Amino acid sequence: MHPTVSGSGRLMLGFQYFLHFSVMGIVLPYFNLYCFHIGLTGFEIGAVSALRSAALVLFSLVWSILADRYSARKPIYILCIFISTGIWSLYLFTVDFWMILAITLIYGIFYSPVISFLEAFTMDALGVEKTRYGSIRVWGSVSFIAVVILIGKIIDLYRIDVILVLVLLGASLQSMASFKIPEVKRSRKHQAFLFPITLFRKEVIVFLGCAFLMLASHGAYYGFFSIHLESLGYTKTFIGFTWALASLSEIGVMIRSRTLFKNYSLHTVLVFSFMMAALRWGCLIFFRSAFTILLSQCLHSITYGAFHMSSILYMDALTPDDAKTVGQAANNAVTYGLGLMTGFFMAGALYEPIGAKGLFAISGIIALLAGAIFQTMGKRIKVFPP
Incomplete structure (x- = not known):
């Protein structure tokens, strides 16, 4: 089955x-910095x-199983976006660590399926043209x-807690x-029972294991890169520009x-x-210099752009039609989650x-290990099912 939607739907x-x-663009570069400042x-x-x-x-994973089991992906998507937006507003009323931790947990419960559901919507919409995924994701x-540059300037002019209101505004628009x-x-089937069959095949385990290591290596970057740059004396505007x-x-x-995946295999x-x-x-x-830091940021085109697209396509190829939401949710949960x-x-x-430098050294070793494992074991993975 190769479903597609209209051009306006893709838009x-x-x-x-x-x-x-x-x-x-607000949360990733600046929320941890906000936490540091409070x-x-x-x-x-x-x-x-x-x-x-x-x-x-x-x-x-829980939301995705429910979505596939009851053919309710869109209603769950809408519900989770609206509830998570309301929960985010609670950050405006506390700076206490334990309260922030509690809000984060409840927020995470409802925000968790948003991106994996969006990826599944997109894979369905593209049908046989899945290699055009990047043309939609690029937005x-x-x-x-635009946001990270603008917010960096705003924070330099105002207080950093302005990000809480701006996130709330953006989330409300998305809702x-x-x-x-x-x-x-799709016709209603008992897709939830495909969960163990889909996830516990050898090729899926190898892929998800290596993807897990890849994102684990990003923990220091997403968690402390902005703090590291501030410690080097850079402004919030420069920090926003690096992102x-x-x-x-x-x-x-x-x-x-499309050209990339036409010329090179996903592996x-x-x-x-x-x-x-x-x-x-x-x-x-x-x-340490601005030029070299900016130069290293250009590698994001590969470590995120190429990796993310190939991961989405890889997982889509490994999962049957009736478990696409579960497949993308598992990919998202193991990588950006676990x-x-x-x-x-x-x-x-x-x-x-050990400081930021020690963290980046450990991150480099983890990424290298993931590459070595996938190079030796990933060759036997069937990218496209027969």
């Missing part, structure tokens, strides 16, 4: 990515980040770039737009996604992404004793 999917990553320790920041990822691991990168998201209708440049670099890869792209991640984290050990949770915990526990 609405692009708009959802635009709004989603507008919010991410007095949370490195361990507490790592714990907050890890708990958010832990909720992603468990509850994205998320465009918004991320209202969610009603227009297209969904390909923007990273996203700018991935746009070219996403726009040319080749994934192995190369692992190796470039090891190089990127190694560079951050030694780079992988980042592990990375955040590691970074939070080790930041004060």
Whole structure:
């Protein structure tokens, strides 16, 4: 079955990515920095980040099984976006660590399935043209770039807690737009029972294991890169620009996604992404000047752009039609959930004793290990099912 939706439907999917990553353009670079400024320790920041990822691991799978089992992906998507938006507003009323931790847990429960459901919507909408995924996903990168630069300037002019209100505004817009998201209708089947069959095949375990290591290596970056740059004396505007440049670099890869995957196998792209991640984290050990830091950020085009697209396509190829939501949720849960949770915990526990340079050294080793495993064991993975 190769379902597709109209051009206007694909445009609405692009708009959802635009709004989603507008919010991410505030949360990823600046929320941990906000926590640092209100007095949370490195361990507490790592714990907050890890708990958010832990909720992603468990509850994205729960929501996805319900969505596939009852053919209710769109209603659950809308429900979770609206509830998570309301919960985010509670951050406005406290700076207490334990309250922030509790809010983060409840927020994570409902926010957890949003991106994996959006990926599943997009895979369905593209049908036989799945290699054009980047042309829709690129709108998320465009918004991320604009937002991180703009927010950096705003924070330099005003207080950093302004980010809480701005996230609430962006999430509210995404909530209202969610009603227009297209969904390909599927016949109701007992898809939930495909969960163990889909996830416990050898090729899936190898892929998810390596993807887990890849995102674990990103924990130091997502958790402490902004704090590291501030410690080097850089302004919030420059910090925002570094994040923007990273996203700018991935746009070219996403726009040319069809050409990329026409010329290179998913396995080749994934192995190369692992190796470039090891190089990127190694560079951050030694780079201190603005030019070299910005240069290293260009590797984001591979370590995120190429890796993310190939991962989505890889997991889509490994899952049957009736378990697509579960497949993407599992991919998202193991990588951005469990992988980042592990990375955040590691970074939070080790930041004060070994510093950012030590964290990036460990990250480089982890990424290198993932590449070595996938190079030797990933060759036997069937990218496209017979």
